[in-house]
Amino acid sequence: MTIKYKTIKDIKIMLSQKEISNAEVIQEVYKLIKENNHLNAFVTLNEDNSIKKAEALDNKPSNLPLAGIPIAQKDLFCTKGLRTTCGSKILDNFVPPYSATVIKNLENAGCISVGKTNMDEFAMGSSNETSNFGNVQNPWGENLVPGGSSGGSAAAVAAGIVPAASGTDTGGSIRQPASLCGITGLKPTYGRISRWGMIAFASSLDQAGPMARTAEDCALLLNEMCSHDEKDTTSLNEDIPNFEENLNSPLKGKKIGIVKDIDLSSLDDDVVKIYEDSLKEFVSLGANLVDISLPNLSLSVPTYYVVAPAECSSNLSRFDGVKFGHRSNNPKNLEELYVQTRSEGFGDEVKRRILIGSYVLSAGYYDAYYKKAQQVRRLIKNDFDSAFSDIDVIMTPTTRGTAFEIGSKGSDPIQMYLEDLFTISANLAGLPAMSIPNGNLDNKPTGIQIIGNFLDESSILNFGHMFQKSTNWHMYTPEGAKQ
Amino acid sequence: MDKKTVTTISYLSRLKIDDGKEEKITKDLKNIINFVDQLNDVDTSNIEPLTNPLEKTAKSRTDEVTAKNLKKELLKIAPSSNEDYFLVPRVVE
Amino acid sequence: MSWETVIGLEIHAQLSTKSKLFSGGSTKFGAEPNTHVDLIDMGLPGVLPVANKEAFYKAIRFGLATGANINQTSSFDRKNYFYPDLPKGYQITQMTKPIVEKGSIKITVDNSEKIINITRAHLEEDAGKSIHDLFEGETGVDLNRAGTPLLEIVSEPEISNAKEAVAYFKAIRQLVTFLDICDGNMAQGSMRCDVNVSIKKSDDKELGTRAELKNINSFKFIEKAINYEIERQIKVIESGESVVQETRLYDSEKNETRSMRSKEEANDYRYFPCPDLLPVVISNKELQEIKNNLPELPEEKEHRYVKEINLEESEAKIISSSKTMANMFEEASTKTDDAKLVAKWLVGDVSALLNKDNIDIDESNLTSENFGILIERISDSTISGKIAKSVLEEVWKSGSNVDKIIETKGLIQIQDESVLEEIAKKVVESNPSQVTAYKGGKDKLFGFFVGQVMKETQGKANPQTVNDILKNILD
DSSP states (O other): OOOTTOOHHHHHHHHHTTSSOHHHHHHHHHHHHHHTGGGOOEEEEOHHHHHHHHHHHHHSOOOOTTTTOEEEEETTBOBTTBOOOTTOGGGTTOOOSSOOHHHHHHHHTTOEEEEEEOOSGGGOOSSSTTOTTOOOOOTTOTTBOOOSSSHHHHHHHHTTSOSEEEEEESSSTTHHHHHHHTOEEEEOOTTSSOOTTBOOSSTTTOEEEEEESSHHHHHHHHHHHOOOOTTOTTSOOSOOOOTTTTTTOOOTTOEEEEETTOOGGGSOHHHHHHHHHHHHHHHHTTOEEEEEOOTTGGGHHHHHHHHHHHHHHHHGGGOSSSSSSOOOSSOSSHHHHHHHHHHHHSOHHHHHHHHHHHHHHSTTTIIIIIIHHHHHHHHHHHHHHHHTTSOSEEEEESSSSSOOBTTTTOSOHHHHHGGGTTTHHHHHHTOOEEEEEEEEETTEEEEEEEEEOTTOHHHHHHHHHHHHHHOOGGGEETTEEOO | OOHHHHHHHHHHHTOOOOGGGHHHHHHHHHHHHHHHGGGGGSOOTTOOOOSOSOOOOOOOBOSOOOOOOOHHHHHHTSSSBOSSOEEEEOOOO | OOEEEEEEEEEEEEOOOSBOSSSSOBOOTTOSTTSSOOTTTTTOTTOOOOOBHHHHHHHHHHHHHTTOEEOSEEOOEEEEOOOTTOTTSEEEEOSSSOSEEEEEEEEEETTEEEEEEEEEEEEEEOOOEEEEEEETTEEEEEOTTTTOEEEEEEEOSOBOSHHHHHHHHHHHHHHHHHTTSOOOOTTTTSEEEEEEEEEEETTOOSOOOOEEEEEEOSHHHHHHHHHHHHHHHHHHHHTTOOOOOEEEEEETTTTEEEEOGGGTSOOOOOOEEOTTOOOEEOOHHHHHHHHHTOOOOHHHHHHHHHHHHOOOHHHHHHHTTSHHHHHHHHHHHTTOSOHHHHHHHIIIIIHHHHHHHTOOGGGSSOOHHHHHHHHHHHHTTSSOHHHHHHHHHHHHHHOOOHHHHHHHTTOOOBOOHHHHHHHHHHHHHTOHHHHHHHHTTOTTHHHHHHHHHHHHTTTOBOHHHHHHHHHHHHO
16 A cells, blocks of 8 residues: 555545555655655655654544645745745744644644645745755656746655645746646635745735645645635635535536737647647537637736845845844844845845845836836736636646756746746736646646636636546656556 | 946845856846836836735734733744844944 | 024824734833734744734824824835844835825914924834843844834924924824823833924025934933034035935934934835735724714813813913823812812922923822822811922822821821910910010011911911911900
8 A cells, every 4th residue: 555646535535444544644755755855855854743643643533624644835834843944044944933824724624744845945936946955856857847936845746755735826836846747736816825924925926825636636725725814914805615516517618718819839839739639628528718818918927027026125134134044153243244144045046036126126216117017917917807707717838848957947047937927927916827737748747727717716626627537647657657 | 237236236135246246147137127128118007006916905903912922932043142132243323 | 694494303103002013912111121022023934914903093093183184095015124123124114105194283382373284194113122232242132112003293394493393292292192192201212203404595495405313202302403403504504515414313412413324325215015914994984983082182171171160271271281280180170179279289389390390290200199189188178288288299209198198297287276276375375575566556467376376286277277266366
């Protein structure tokens, strides 16, 4: 009996039928982590605690919905008593005195947080190469990036170490690594999941979400992750549906918006073909394709690269060496303490974004950049609002291609920024979006993105689940297709 | 975006650019700014900026003290503190 | 040609909420360092602010009392700068949509009235405290104050001299204490002010370059700092140089202002809307409720005292000038049928003592309760007015309970007529020549006999009774 490559649903059955004990599940997780040490997917492990929790469950069975399910937590969520680094040297010694709401919600549902996963520093990156703890390797190939920023979480699920991981998505940080690692990852509507305890990158864009092998598992996780949290005023006070309920609803007559403004000619022909094949699959399931226009979509990336750096430049000011985290040695005076601590503590990409943020907010540039970008952001949101009046979901490729080689996009930041071309707009508009595996090119997975209307995660999950019922791309693993 | 601007925003951000990297950073920032400059071609007159995708209003708190005394825990995670205070090099006013 | 001074004040008033503006941390003053610090006040990674509604209500009271516009939808912005007692590296404040805009307040200087317009009053969070002189080579940071709600009240540059500035600050202080939104305690830093000063030639249309004097926390220093700064600016300009726009610190020991080098470097606060906080909306119902419950303001009190209690206008003005004194008056008036007596004591003896010590009623040892007892003991004839005076002086010094002073010093008025008659007889017998003179027509000598009886009784005799008895014996 192994849990490798198993879904949450599989493990729940294995546990309920006593094919495996809770302790055995967790012990195997740690065995798999060690076997996959080369992936560098984990930054900090929570082994003793996790085994104790599993043993307690064996002694006293629980009927919590996710009892005993091992989950890897992105190292961006504060975990009480467990080191939380956000992939940065500036927090390499930080042990939070409190836990994020989403961590609490998952643990209250019975999940066991086995460890903290590697990530791009402060979630700024699309390849996991900006982590202070070294890059993560994509389980699909020795020199391939897993994507980012939730690269450790994606790699841990893709390698079959855990059935589930948490991620965060500011411009595609769940969906892009999910696509590059061949798993399913969902960014919910902005405000669905509390941001309390999530270390902020760009507050108006950040959203936590589940990463798993299937849409169905994402629904199970999302059910537990969402809550209205009084500690986060941007946490939505809306009904939280049971996301499992709508999974099997027929797609007949449902409408998929296809964005005619997207120029697919810059993508590999093979990637485009896989995407078009997936659309055909949806049509065969009864859905209709509808051309829609999102005229300002191409402005998403430049808009994002004003808004996100602006917010991050301010959000990261608290890392100053005074109250927590790293402080440089023997600063002569306060100014030196600030400058040395921050210069030593942050990596190049984080510094670049802080500088851009300071620039676009500074006197004389605010209107031309920051205000302008927020105005364009509204135009982008308006485009989505009018498009959704007539359709159920929108589909695009998740990424421009498959996983690229480590170091291949290193020198030009803009090349890396364009990685997020398809994913960023959902963050700007606050919409839910998911990536599911839809193909394989030279033994590298591809993904398709499903964007939903505000608060309509159910439709996305429905489309994803129906697709996964009729295809088996999500069953592919680096070791070949699995049952 | 030139070296002088980079110096100013580095100061505002309390970041030091290593001597060797100055040119590269200036070039990167210049490219990024050139890239986002395409926003200037968009007509946004009379468009209200969207600062948060939730166009809602905030709930607020009632005025109650809910915090516990966390002094020990908080001073413990500080890089430098004594039994009462967080410590930094003497600030001269 | 003469110089004209243009002054604007930015007053920071700590709002007297129980908890902080964005956290459940306590705002109580004087606690052990760093014991009132919530995760949010500490600015830990991942924490988020949630606004305290009460702070809005208090700010709105100020807006209503100054006839200002209330922005029922107001939002927060971040002001970015680094300082050890600013935990997040930014201060949350209201830059674009302040809760209160365009109010005004009346000040009186040398008996003439002037209206000072208030540009805006906005909510923001206070910083912590940096302690520079406690540790060798190090600055200590206490975050207890971090996140305490402040109302920053910004005046138009319509103040013309130091006296007006003080009058304006006093008027604002009086108002916020009456509104019960700030305790007005300047020694504890509950109210602080920054002063913008510039000068220009009388016929210049444009304002001169201003200097900002930081964090002045007493009326005396405001006046001195402004007057010093005006002189300095005149000297600078007359010597052919120009005034630099800068922040200056007032040194009360040397009575001078000097440039704060640390703030001199170009700062750019990079204000932008706080993405963690959605706009806060005050409903019409909430606004109406605040209107309905607005406390009586000084001017209203003054009119009521004159109209309903028949106080002299001058008395009513003095009593209603401070919340504490008005409270003392109203509480003590319940202990007697003679409210005018209470006013007489406050305007007379109490005010005299305040003037002598040059302090504020809040800084004195006299409590409202103790003053009430004093009035009660005068009214029920336990003590005479003269004794009451000495009791008040004792209270002034020690703060002891009035009844305790009366008891331990045996000051209870002698009411017993037979005792007083015996003393009076003795006084008359031992002063035969004065008796002869009195009977010969020297009426004024009656006072001499009263005085002697009072002396014998150490002032404890009821003067009216003594009068009656002496009249009986002598006439």
